[in-house]
Amino acid sequence: MSRRVLVLVGTKKGAFIVEGDERRTDWSLRGPFCEAWPIHHLNYDPATGTLYAGGGSEWFGPAVWRSRDLGDTWTQSGEGLTYGDAGPKIRKVWNVTPAHGALYAGVDPAGLFRSADGGVSWTHVQGLREHPTCSDWQPGAGGLCLHSIVPHPSDPMQMWVAISAVGTFYSADGGVTWTPRNKGVRAGFLPDQYPETGQCVHKLVRAPDGPGRLYQQNHCGVYRSVDGGASWEEITEGLPSEFGFPMAVHPRDAETAYVIPLTADHARVVPDGKVAVWRSNDAGRTWTALRAGLPQQNAYVGVLREAMAVDTLDTAGVYFGTSTGQLFGSANEGDSWSLLADFLPPVWSVEVALVES
Amino acid sequence: MALAYLPRSLVSLFPGMPGRIQVEAASVSELIDWLDYEWPGARFRLCDAGPVIREHINIFVDGEKSTLSTALRPDSEVYILTAVAGG
Numbered sequence: 001m002s003r004r005v006l007v008l009v010g011t012k013k014g015a016f017i018v019e020g021d022e023r024r025t026d027w028s029l030r031g032p033f034c035e036a037w038p039i040h041h042l043n044y045d046p047a048t049g050t051l052y053a054g055g056g057s058e059w060f061g062p063a064v065w066r067s068r069d070l071g072d073t074w075t076q077s078g079e080g081l082t083y084g085d086a087g088p089k090i091r092k093v094w095n096v097t098p099a100h101g102a103l104y105a106g107v108d109p110a111g112l113f114r115s116a117d118g119g120v121s122w123t124h125v126q127g128l129r130e131h132p133t134c135s136d137w138q139p140g141a142g143g144l145c146l147h148s149i150v151p152h153p154s155d156p157m158q159m160w161v162a163i164s165a166v167g168t169f170y171s172a173d174g175g176v177t178w179t180p181r182n183k184g185v186r187a188g189f190l191p192d193q194y195p196e197t198g199q200c201v202h203k204l205v206r207a208p209d210g211p212g213r214l215y216q217q218n219h220c221g222v223y224r225s226v227d228g229g230a231s232w233e234e235i236t237e238g239l240p241s242e243f244g245f246p247m248a249v250h251p252r253d254a255e256t257a258y259v260i261p262l263t264a265d266h267a268r269v270v271p272d273g274k275v276a277v278w279r280s281n282d283a284g285r286t287w288t289a290l291r292a293g294l295p296q297q298n299a300y301v302g303v304l305r306e307a308m309a310v311d312t313l314d315t316a317g318v319y320f321g322t323s324t325g326q327l328f329g330s331a332n333e334g335d336s337w338s339l340l341a342d343f344l345p346p347v348w349s350v351e352v353a354l355v356e357s
Numbered sequence: 358m359a360l361a362y363l364p365r366s367l368v369s370l371f372p373g374m375p376g377r378i379q380v381e382a383a384s385v386s387e388l389i390d391w392l393d394y395e396w397p398g399a400r401f402r403l404c405d406a407g408p409v410i411r412e413h414i415n416i417f418v419d420g421e422k423s424t425l426s427t428a429l430r431p432d433s434e435v436y437i438l439t440a441v442a443g444g
Contacts, residue, residue: 060402
């Protein structure tokens, strides 16, 4: 039991850390951090041991906070998070993802930034917004947010990103050029239901078996790709709703994925007031509801796009946070659940870090 | 020198930044430049692309709501305020 498990929680009112050991039975809470700023994503870079929190203040604009001591002290910066004086104003940071020695930030309105100095300063990855479809990008209810950053596991030149109400893009040249990767993904809210862009991807994740297998929870279904997003196959069948926000993949089994279906369109809470995580062990061909330990009566909770994560322990842990401030966890791959923390602000993101004691 | 009052929510972002400062500056923009020199990043927190004062930051000079180009007198009193907000 030499490692600590840190469940990293971004909320509407700051960042929190819920901490336990590898048994994952007893938890303690620290926070709120980041001056209680709205934090859309709290993440960890195992290469440097740094926590990064992306968010935005209605007063002071976008920021990435960083802590090099696992949350004891924090500093913030937004230097370079701008499209220039003639460009649109950046409202917030939605995602911070470390990859290949750099740090990436997805922002609203949608764009990608890169930091080579650990989040002190930022440079716009201009190629994405130079895509000819950019002028057609329109915000969804959650804004025009770049919410998913999926690095290639070994090649720093390759990356996928996903933008709400726009779709998935892929770059093979370090972000200089990008191509849409939405073929086969339905946009049920548009006259042309299979456009080049305009798909409302809610969360994009990569499976651990190589760069080609991707999954996404979309506004209009759940999808799997085995060719790096060049084509997608819908795998919604068997779920109680095609709508949901988060998606996660088992850390070693590429065919095991998790979603949390929500009732569309206005409700966006779990169906019938019963909380369930749905797991597939066969890459989305079949789905099973996981309910043990989760509220099964009068629980009208939502779970947002960044708010589910898995750890990498031998028996993987799964965690999710609700829009009403509950944090649930499973130490057995979703078979049973317990409440790790309650009465938090609305949870916007959940990630997991394993650190040496 | 102009006397400027800074909001607590700004001061808390920059170690050592006081809540009240005296600055020799000819305009609001110069005042913010001075803040940014002393506490790098302060301008980004107060100004947005344009450049303009951020939408929900209000700067009053001698009782009047100002812009970046508003002139300061040696005895000006400046209040940098965060807009009231809910939620």
